[in-house]
Amino acid sequence: MPPLMDPRRTMAADKPETIRDVKRRPHGLLVLRNEAGSGQGGVDPDGELVIGVAAGDPAAVRALVARKLPRILALARRMLTDSVEAEDVAQEVFLRIWRHAGSWRPGGARFDTWMHRVALNLCYDRLRRRREQPTAEPPEQVDAGPAPDRGLEAADVGRQVEKAMAALPSRQREAVVLCHYQELSNIDAAELMEISVEALESLLSRARRSLRVALADAARPR
Amino acid sequence: MDFDRLKQLFGVYGAEPNRWPAHERDEAIRLRSLAEPVDAPTARALDDLLDAWVVDAASLDLRRRILNQAPGLRRSTWRSLGLWVQGACLAAACAAGLLAGLSFGRVDYGGRAADRETDAVAAYDAGTIAAQPADSETT
Numbered sequence: 001m002p003p004l005m006d007p008r009r010t011m012a013a014d015k016p017e018t019i020r021d022v023k024r025r026p027h028g029l030l031v032l033r034n035e036a037g038s039g040q041g042g043v044d045p046d047g048e049l050v051i052g053v054a055a056g057d058p059a060a061v062r063a064l065v066a067r068k069l070p071r072i073l074a075l076a077r078r079m080l081t082d083s084v085e086a087e088d089v090a091q092e093v094f095l096r097i098w099r100h101a102g103s104w105r106p107g108g109a110r111f112d113t114w115m116h117r118v119a120l121n122l123c124y125d126r127l128r129r130r131r132e133q134p135t136a137e138p139p140e141q142v143d144a145g146p147a148p149d150r151g152l153e154a155a156d157v158g159r160q161v162e163k164a165m166a167a168l169p170s171r172q173r174e175a176v177v178l179c180h181y182q183e184l185s186n187i188d189a190a191e192l193m194e195i196s197v198e199a200l201e202s203l204l205s206r207a208r209r210s211l212r213v214a215l216a217d218a219a220r221p222r
Numbered sequence: 223m224d225f226d227r228l229k230q231l232f233g234v235y236g237a238e239p240n241r242w243p244a245h246e247r248d249e250a251i252r253l254r255s256l257a258e259p260v261d262a263p264t265a266r267a268l269d270d271l272l273d274a275w276v277v278d279a280a281s282l283d284l285r286r287r288i289l290n291q292a293p294g295l296r297r298s299t300w301r302s303l304g305l306w307v308q309g310a311c312l313a314a315a316c317a318a319g320l321l322a323g324l325s326f327g328r329v330d331y332g333g334r335a336a337d338r339e340t341d342a343v344a345a346y347d348a349g350t351i352a353a354q355p356a357d358s359e360t361t
Contacts, residue, residue, distance in 0.1 A: 098291055215268070
């Protein structure tokens with residue numbers, strides 16, 4: 001069973017420190033330090049909730065779902081451009097959170113970063129399956145082109161952006177989703193993608209250039 | 223930081239300083255206040271376009287499914303299942319009582335009906351008996 005903080009590694013012989021091993025601080029709060037991994041340092045803002053989830057606290061469970069479900073669903077939706085699959089991914093991510101909350105250990109990457117990694121891995125599994133099992137006909141794309149005699153409505157713009165994003169190479173799309181939509185730091189995003197910050201910036205730069213071209217009709221500098 | 227790097231930040235991360243690298247942000251904001259790169263409006267316009275892609279919020283059904291799997295709320299699930307079982311038992315008991323009541327009613331009614339039928343036959347027989355002598359007299 002992989003440890004919570006690194007879904008790609010198998011659990012090694014050295015038993016990871018569990019949440020319950022974290023000692024209580026003098027002020028009574030369990031504080032999870034982010035001493036490595038994300039490069040942001042400081043207290044993990046989700047640490048206490050994860051502890052509550054591990055302890056089976058219903059309030060913590062509800063709070064974590066309220067806080068994280070929109071982020072995970074948006075990530076999966078934008079990576080997969082499919083609502084049903086995105087919901088499946090979100091549900092699977094939370095299933096893994098429930099299973100592994102007890103083995104969450106402080107000192108690694110932030111919980112949010114771990115959760116993103118799980119979600120991305122699930123998204124890539126599905127994208128890989130799509131490539132391996134091509135459908136007879138590609139999914140129908142709604143023509144989001146605007147009528148020539150009117151400006152783009154907000155929904156039209158959204159659909160155009162979705163189409164332009166879907167046309168990006170997957171790594172470029174991932175970089176934009178993580179940095180722009182999920183608002184992760186460049187260090188967290190690079191760590192998630194297992195690339196350097198310079199490589200991330202290169203992906204972002206190329207992605208934004210492509211998006212500018214694809215959305216040229218809609219782009220009006222202000 | 224120089225203006226080339228500031229221009230690069232706009233091209234890579236867009237026009238919103240919150241998306242710029244934390245360790246460069248303050249210096250970049252200071253530099254931008256002196257002179258904004260010519261590409262800044264283009265970067266800002268692309269940011270706005272990207273923000274126009276809004277995805278649907280999580281449905282209540284998805285939220286419910288996720289919560290139903292959660293460790294702290296499984297007890298609630300079992301509890302609600304127990305309530306369902308209790309309700310089903312109560313309904314079954316009511317149905318059994320109703321059936322039993324109907325069944326007894328039918329026996330009772332049947333008994334009364336049988337009594338009435340017996341009485342009717344007896345009366346008929348009595349009438350017949352009463353009529354027979356007259357008949358026999360005529361024959």
